[in-house]
Amino acid sequence: MAEFSNYKIALSAIGPLILLAIVIAFLMGPGTNFLEFGLVLPEIHIEQISFVDNEIQVIVRNTGPIDVNIVVADVNDRIQPAAIEPDNHLTKFETALIRIPYDWNEGQPYNIGLTIDDGTRFEKSVDAASLKLEANTELIGYLGLIGFLIGIVPIMIGLLWFSFIQKLGSSKYQFFLAFTVGLLLFLAFDAIEEASEISQRHLSDIFNGQLLIMTVVILSFLILFSIGSSLVKKSQFSKISKPLAISLMIAVGIGFHNFGEGLAVGAAIAFGQVALSTFLIVGFAIHNTTEGFAIAAPMARTKAMILRLVCLGLIAGTPAIFGTWIGGFSYSPFATVVFLSIGAGAIFQVVVSIIQYIREENENTLSNTSIILGIGLGLIVMYLTSILV
Amino acid sequence: MLMILIVVVSVSTLYFVIPAVSDAAVEPKTFLTHTGLAIQTTGDVIDPIGYTGEKLEFDPESYLRDFDYGTVSELKDGTILREFTITARDDQVMEVSPGVFYNVWTFNGSVPGPTIRATEGDLVRVHFSNEGSKSHTMHFHGIHKAEMDGVFENVGPGGKFTYEFLAEPVGLHLYHCHVHPVEEHIAHGLYGAYIIDPKEGRAPADELVFILNGLDTDFDGENNFYGANTVPFYYQHHPIEITTNELIRAYVVNILEFDPVNNFHLHGTLFHHYPAGTDTVPSGFNDMLTMSQGEREILEFEYKYPGLYMFHAHNTEFSEKGWVGSFLAKDSEKNYSDEN
Numbered sequence: 001m002a003e004f005s006n007y008k009i010a011l012s013a014i015g016p017l018i019l020l021a022i023v024i025a026f027l028m029g030p031g032t033n034f035l036e037f038g039l040v041l042p043e044i045h046i047e048q049i050s051f052v053d054n055e056i057q058v059i060v061r062n063t064g065p066i067d068v069n070i071v072v073a074d075v076n077d078r079i080q081p082a083a084i085e086p087d088n089h090l091t092k093f094e095t096a097l098i099r100i101p102y103d104w105n106e107g108q109p110y111n112i113g114l115t116i117d118d119g120t121r122f123e124k125s126v127d128a129a130s131l132k133l134e135a136n137t138e139l140i141g142y143l144g145l146i147g148f149l150i151g152i153v154p155i156m157i158g159l160l161w162f163s164f165i166q167k168l169g170s171s172k173y174q175f176f177l178a179f180t181v182g183l184l185l186f187l188a189f190d191a192i193e194e195a196s197e198i199s200q201r202h203l204s205d206i207f208n209g210q211l212l213i214m215t216v217v218i219l220s221f222l223i224l225f226s227i228g229s230s231l232v233k234k235s236q237f238s239k240i241s242k243p244l245a246i247s248l249m250i251a252v253g254i255g256f257h258n259f260g261e262g263l264a265v266g267a268a269i270a271f272g273q274v275a276l277s278t279f280l281i282v283g284f285a286i287h288n289t290t291e292g293f294a295i296a297a298p299m300a301r302t303k304a305m306i307l308r309l310v311c312l313g314l315i316a317g318t319p320a321i322f323g324t325w326i327g328g329f330s331y332s333p334f335a336t337v338v339f340l341s342i343g344a345g346a347i348f349q350v351v352v353s354i355i356q357y358i359r360e361e362n363e364n365t366l367s368n369t370s371i372i373l374g375i376g377l378g379l380i381v382m383y384l385t386s387i388l389v
Numbered sequence: 390m391l392m393i394l395i396v397v398v399s400v401s402t403l404y405f406v407i408p409a410v411s412d413a414a415v416e417p418k419t420f421l422t423h424t425g426l427a428i429q430t431t432g433d434v435i436d437p438i439g440y441t442g443e444k445l446e447f448d449p450e451s452y453l454r455d456f457d458y459g460t461v462s463e464l465k466d467g468t469i470l471r472e473f474t475i476t477a478r479d480d481q482v483m484e485v486s487p488g489v490f491y492n493v494w495t496f497n498g499s500v501p502g503p504t505i506r507a508t509e510g511d512l513v514r515v516h517f518s519n520e521g522s523k524s525h526t527m528h529f530h531g532i533h534k535a536e537m538d539g540v541f542e543n544v545g546p547g548g549k550f551t552y553e554f555l556a557e558p559v560g561l562h563l564y565h566c567h568v569h570p571v572e573e574h575i576a577h578g579l580y581g582a583y584i585i586d587p588k589e590g591r592a593p594a595d596e597l598v599f600i601l602n603g604l605d606t607d608f609d610g611e612n613n614f615y616g617a618n619t620v621p622f623y624y625q626h627h628p629i630e631i632t633t634n635e636l637i638r639a640y641v642v643n644i645l646e647f648d649p650v651n652n653f654h655l656h657g658t659l660f661h662h663y664p665a666g667t668d669t670v671p672s673g674f675n676d677m678l679t680m681s682q683g684e685r686e687i688l689e690f691e692y693k694y695p696g697l698y699m700f701h702a703h704n705t706e707f708s709e710k711g712w713v714g715s716f717l718a719k720d721s722e723k724n725y726s727d728e729n
Contacts, residue, residue, distance in 0.1 A: 096432075
C-alpha cells in the first residue's frame with residue numbers, strides 16, 4: 001500500500017515534466033517548422049587578449065545560437081593574417097585561440113577585431129599592451145608575496161586589536177561587534193559591485209552576469225548558513241565555544257572573499273596595469289586590516305589563544321595567495337565573478353551570525369545606540385578605506 | 390541536497406570555465422606572414438592577404454581585361470548600334486573575401502557589373518530588366534536625354550526598360566543604380582564602368598579596368614573591406630602580369646561609398662593622367678592620384694625595369710583592409726618561353 005502511494009507521488013512529480021517534454025518536442029522536434037520565423041543572429045565574444053613575443057593571442061567564444069566561422073582577424077581595424085586553433089569553425093559555446101603574429105608596442109592601446117562569415121565584425125580593446133606573464137619560480141614567489149601582503153599581513157595586524165577589544169566593557173564591546181557588522185556589510189556589497197563590474201566588462205551577455213551573481217550569493221549564503229548553524233549547535237556540546245564558531249565562520253567567509261580579491265589583483269598584474277595594481281595592493285592592505293578586526297571581535301570574550309587566532313588569520317588570508325597565483329597565470333572572469341559572489345554570500349551569513357550573537361548578548365534587541373553607531377561607523381570606515389583601492 | 394547543489398554548481402562552473410575542445414588537426418604547419426613573422430600552428434590559417442586557396446566566384450583576373458562591346462549592327466544611316474542586355478538582381482550571396490559571405494546586388498551577376506564599351510557616336514541601346522525584389526535603374530554618366538537618365542523612371546521588380554542614347558562624349562564614365570537610398574544600392578554593388586573610345590582610337594596599350602570599391606559587410610556605415618575590383622587583396626596574392634616598355638592604360642573608377650576620398654599610388658614609375666578621360670592632354674605626371682566619390686581617371690604608364698611593383702591606396706587604412714595589389718613586370722627583352 002505504501003509502495004503504491006510512492007508510485008503515485010513519483011508519477012505526480014514526473015507527469016508535468018513529461019508533458020513539458022512533449023510540448024518542447026512539438027515546438028523544436030524534427031519536422032516542425034513552427035518556430036522558423038524571425039532572424040537568427042550569430043554572436044561571438046572576445047574573452048581574453050594577451051601579448052606574447054611578437055604575437056597577440058585572443059581567446060574567443062561562440063556565444064550565439066548558431067555555429068560560426070571566424071574568417072578575418074584585425075589589429076586596430078587593419079587586417080592581419082592569423083592562425084586559429086583548434087580550427088576556425090566554432091560550435092555553440094566553443095572557444096578558440098587566435099594567434100596574430102604582430103610586432104606590438106609595450107604600453108600602447110590595441111583594438112582587436114574578428115570578422116565572422118556573415119561579415120560582422122566583433123571587437124575588444126586593451127588599454128595598454130604588456131607581455132603576458134610566464135610561470136617561473138621568481139614570478140610565483142612575487143605573486144605569492146603580493147598575496148601574502150594583501151591577505152595574511154593586514155589580517156594578522158588587525159587581529160592584534162584582540163587584546164584591546166578584550167579590555168572593553170559590555171556596551172563598548174557591543175559597539176565594536178556592531179562595527180564589525182558594518183565592515184562586513186560593506187565588504188559584501190563591495191564584492192557584489194566588483195563582480196557585476198567584471199561580468200559587465202568581460203562576460204558575454206549569455207552568462208546573465210547579474211542573475212549569476214544573485215544565484216551564487218544566495219546559494220553560498222544558504223549553504224554556509226546551514227554549515228554555520230550546525231557548527232554553532234555542535235559548539236554547545238563540545239569544546240568549541242560559540243564565539244570561536246562565529247569567528248571561524250567569519251574567517252571562512254573572508255577567505256572566500258580574499259580568494260576573489262586575489263584573482264582580481266593577480267589579473268591586474270598579469271594584464272600589466274602596474275600602477276593600478278600597486279594602488280590596489282596598498283589599498284587592499286589597509287582595507288583588509290579591518291578583516292582581522294572582524295575575526296578578532298567575537299573571540300574577545302574568550303581566553304586569548306594565540307595559536308587559534310593565527311589559524312583563523314591564515315584561514316582568512318591564505319586564499320589571497322592562491323587567488324593571485326590563479327589570477328596571474330590563468331585569469332578567468334567567470335571564476336572571479338563566481339568566487340566574489342561566494343564571498344559575498346559567505347559574508348552575509350557571517351553578518352547574520354554576528355547579529356544573532358549581539359541580540360543574545362543584548363537581551364534580544366538591536367535598538368541600542370552603540371550598536372547602530374557601530375554599524376554606521378563600520379560602513380563609513382570601509383567606504384573611506386575603499387577610496388584607496 | 391547540499392551535496393547535489395554543490396555538484397551542480399561545480400559541474401556547471403567547469404563547463405563554462407574549461408573551453409570546449411573540438412577535433413583538431415595535429416599536424417603542425419608553419420605559417421609565415423608578409424611581414425616576415427613566422428609561427429607554427431596546428432589549427433587553421435586565416436589570411437586574406439596571402440590567400441592561396443581556391444578561386445572565389447567572382448574572378449578579378451578576368452574582369453580586369455574584360456570589355457563588353459555589345460551586339461554590334463549597322464543602322465541604315467551608317468551609325469553603329471551597340472545593344473547590351475543587363476539584368477539586375479539583389480538576392481545573391483557571394484563569397485567576397487575568403488570565408489566572408491555578403492548579399493551582393495548585381496548587374497549581370499557580378500560586382501562590378503560588366504564594363505560597357507562603345508565608340509564615340511555609336512548608338513547605345515541597353516535592354517535592362519529587373520529580376521530583383523526592389524526597384525532598380527541604370528543611370529549612365531554622359532550626355533543624353535532627361536528620360537534616359539535612369540533616375541525618375543524606377544524599374545520595379547520584374548520590370549523592363551530600354552535605355553538609348555548616343556555615345557558621347559569620349560571618356561571614362563560610369564553607370565550605377567540611382568534608386569533611393571542610392572548609397573545602399575551602390576554599396577551593395579550596382580555599378581560598372583562605361584568607356585567611350587574616340588573615333589580615331591587610342592594608342593595601342595595593355596588596357597586594365599580598376600573599379601575602386603568597398604564592402605560594408607556589417608552595415609554600420611563604414612567599409613569593412615576595400616579593394617580594386619571588389620575582392621580585397623586580390624592582386625596582392627595574384628599580381629597582374631605586364632611587360633616592361635609596353636604602354637599600360639588603366640581605367641580607374643572610384644565608386645567607394647562612405648569614405649569621401651580615395652586615392653591611387655603607383656610604385657616604381659609615374660603615370661600621365663586624364664580626368665574622366667575626356668581630354669587628350671594629360672593633367673599631370675604623377676605617382677599619386679586623389680579621387681572623390683564618382684570620379685574617374687585614365688592613367689597611362691610603362692615600367693622601365695622588370696620586377697614586382699605595388700599599387701595601392703596611400704590612405705593606408707584602405708590598403709591594409711584590401712585596396713592593395715601588385716604588378717609583375719616581365720622583361721620585354723627576355724624570351725620567357727625559353728625558360729620552360
